Amino acid sequence: MSLIDESLLPTDDDVAFYEEHGYWIGPKVLDDAFLDRLRLAMYQVYAAEFETGKEPWGGPWVLGDNRLAVRKMDQAHWANNTFRELVTHATIGAIAARLARTPEVRLWHDQLLYKPGQGPNAKAGGNVGWHQDRNYWQCTTDNLLTAWVAFDDVTVQNGCMLAVPGSHKWGLIEGNFFEQDLEAFKTKIVRELGHEWKTVPLEIPAGALSFHHCLTIHGSGPNFTHKPRRSLVLHLMPDDAHYVAGTPNDNHMNAILMRERGGRDGDRFAGDLWPVLYSERTPAAV
Numbered sequence: 001m002s003l004i005d006e007s008l009l010p011t012d013d014d015v016a017f018y019e020e021h022g023y024w025i026g027p028k029v030l031d032d033a034f035l036d037r038l039r040l041a042m043y044q045v046y047a048a049e050f051e052t053g054k055e056p057w058g059g060p061w062v063l064g065d066n067r068l069a070v071r072k073m074d075q076a077h078w079a080n081n082t083f084r085e086l087v088t089h090a091t092i093g094a095i096a097a098r099l100a101r102t103p104e105v106r107l108w109h110d111q112l113l114y115k116p117g118q119g120p121n122a123k124a125g126g127n128v129g130w131h132q133d134r135n136y137w138q139c140t141t142d143n144l145l146t147a148w149v150a151f152d153d154v155t156v157q158n159g160c161m162l163a164v165p166g167s168h169k170w171g172l173i174e175g176n177f178f179e180q181d182l183e184a185f186k187t188k189i190v191r192e193l194g195h196e197w198k199t200v201p202l203e204i205p206a207g208a209l210s211f212h213h214c215l216t217i218h219g220s221g222p223n224f225t226h227k228p229r230r231s232l233v234l235h236l237m238p239d240d241a242h243y244v245a246g247t248p249n250d251n252h253m254n255a256i257l258m259r260e261r262g263g264r265d266g267d268r269f270a271g272d273l274w275p276v277l278y279s280e281r282t283p284a285a286v
Contacts, residue, residue: 004094005043016148018099022168022216029091030207038151041082042230049081076112087234092147093277100145101213102238108144115159115229118222126159126222130185134172134214138247139255144214144237151230155203159223162199166217170195184220221247242268
C-alpha cells in the first residue's frame with residue numbers, strides 16, 4: 001500500500017500535451033533505495049529465484065539465451081514482491097488516471113525489459129522495433145496507456161525509447177516489437193500513409209517514468225554503452241476496459257486468463273489478476 005504524492009501529478013497543461021502528442025515525460029517517482037531493490041529483484045528473477053513460488057508468464061530468461069538481445073519478460077510481479085510493489089504504486093496509478101481521464105486504473109500486465117550494453121560497435125539485436133502496443137491488445141478497449149519506469153539513467157546513447165508524436169491519431173498500423181530494421185518501417189509508413197515522420201527521444205533519469213498512449217508508435221535503438229539499460233513497464237487500463245472476444249489477439253495472455261476464469265465477451269478485466277493502482281473510491285491509498 002502506498003500513498004499518493006499529489007505534487008507529482010500532471011497539470012492540466014500536461015494532460016493536454018499527452019492528448020495532443022501521445023506521450024508525456026513524467027517525474028522521478030522512485031527513490032534510490034527502492035531502485036536498488038528493483039535491480040536486485042531483476043537479477044533474482046533472471047536467476048529463476050521466485051520468492052513467491054510462482055513463475056512469470058512464459059517462464060524466465062535463462063542462461064544460454066542470446067546475451068546481446070533485448071530480454072522481455074511478462075508478469076514479473078507474479079514472481080517477486082518488490083515488482084508487485086511497483087506495479088501497484090498508487091502515485092503511478094493516479095498519474096495515469098489523470099492522463100487517461102478515468103476514475104480507476106488497473107494493471108493490464110507488466111514487462112521486465114533488459115537491454116544489454118553492446119558497446120560503441122553495437123549491432124542488430126538490441127533494437128526494439130517500431131510498434132503500437134494496441135496491435136497486441138485488440139482483445140480489449142483502446143484507451144490503454146503505458147508507464148515506462150527506468151531503473152537506470154536512460155539516454156539516446158544507451159537506447160532510450162523513441163516516440164513518434166501524434167501517431168496515436170493515425171489509427172492501427174501493423175508493427176513488430178522484435179523487428180530490427182527501424183528504417184524499413186519508417187519508409188513504409190511515410191510512403192503508404194503520407195505522414196510526416198518525426199521522433200522524440202524520451203530521456204529520463206533513474207526512478208523517473210514516461211507515459212505513452214497504446215496507439216503511439218515507439219521503438220528504440222541499440223545500447224552503445226557497456227552497461228545494461230534496465231526497466232519495468234506497467235501497461236495500464238482504464239476503468240471500463242473489458243474483454244472483446246474474437247479479435248486477432250484472442251490468444252493474448254489476458255484473454256486466455258479471462259476465459260480460464262469463465263469470463264465472456266464484455267466482462268471487465270478486474271480482480272486479483274488485474275490489481276488496482278488507483279481508484280477515486282480510495283484516493284489516498286490503494
